[in-house]
Amino acid sequence: MATAHPRFALRPVVPDDTPLLVEIFRASILELAAEDYSEAQQDAWSAAADDEAAFGARLAGALSLVVTLNGTPVGFGTLTGGETxxxxxxxxxxxxxxxxxxxxxxxxxxxxxxxxxxxxTDASDNARGFFEKRGFVPQRRNTVLRGGEWLATTTMEKPLAGKASP
Ligand SMILES: CC(C)(COP(=O)(O)OP(=O)(O)OC[C@H]1O[C@@H](n2cnc3c(N)ncnc32)[C@H](O)[C@@H]1OP(=O)(O)O)[C@@H](O)C(=O)NCCC(=O)NCCS
Structure with missing residues (x-):
């Protein structure tokens, strides 16, 4: 029987996830960012995962979570330096x-x-609406060089509700 909502779950990234997460990274950029970036820009952006070992090290160096659907990774995200x-x-x-x-x-x-x-976060143009919806506020526009191509991004910040000090 079909379910109304997919059952997503979260877990920490493990080193064996890297090849699949590289594939997700590439597919995500090539299909979800196509309206905002040229093919050359998308290729340059996704080339960040060409060195799989370096990409794995980037994931290992952050607090990295994978979202799974029926146990299979379908997305991932990282918290770097505690606040990015x-x-x-x-x-x-x-x-x-x-x-x-x-x-x-x-x-x-x-x-x-x-x-x-x-x-x-340094949001890509296609992701900006997603972050805005979550309360992130645009701070400045950037042009970043990725693999020989210049890409426009927006630095966005969200204040976090801190616990009151005792
Ligand atoms: C941005 C991204 C992570 C969003 O993930 P997602 O699983 O599609 O988003 P969700 O389904 O959880 O959406 C949550 C809400 O944001 C909205 N939303 C999602 N993407 C949006 C967008 N680009 N613009 C405006 N709203 C958006 C959804 O409609 C939903 O709204 P609702 O709560 O009213 O239903 C995904 O589109 C992606 O991987 N993009 C390509 C890679 C990328 O650019 N990553 C960001 C790098 S900075």
Whole structure:
């Protein structure tokens, strides 16, 4: 019987996830960012995962979570340095079904629990509406060089509700 909502779950990233997360990263950029970036820009952006070992090390160096559907990873996100969402990528097959929100929620809670007062992200143009909806406020426009291509992004910040001091 079909279910109304997919059952997503979260767990920490483990090293064996890396090859699948590289595939999700590439598919996410190539399909979900196509309206805002040229093919050359998308290729340059997704080339960040060409060195799989380096990409795995990037994941291992952050607080990294994977979102699964029936046990299979369908997206991932990272909290870097305690107060930055560095990566947040969903497989196009689950886009718009709430997996990104679930993952971002968890990263926001982890950042808050670790004492962050604000959470920052450098949002791609296609993801800006997603972060705005979650209370992130645009701070400045950037042009970043990725693999020989210039890409426009927006630095966004969200104040986190801190616990009152005793
Ligand atoms: C941005 C991204 C992570 C969102 O993940 P998602 O699982 O599709 O998002 P969700 O289904 O959880 O959406 C949550 C809410 O945000 C809204 N939303 C999602 N993407 C949006 C967008 N681009 N613009 C405006 N609203 C958006 C949804 O409609 C939903 O609204 P609702 O709560 O009213 O139903 C995903 O689209 C993605 O991987 N994009 C490509 C990679 C990328 O650019 N990552 C960000 C790098 S900074």
């Amino acid at each position: 969402i560095d990566l947040l990528y969903m497989h196009p097959g689950v886009a718009g079904l709430g997996a990104g929100a679930m993952l971002c929620d968890a990263l926001e809670k982890l950042a808050g629990a670790r004492g962050a007062k604000t959470l920052t």
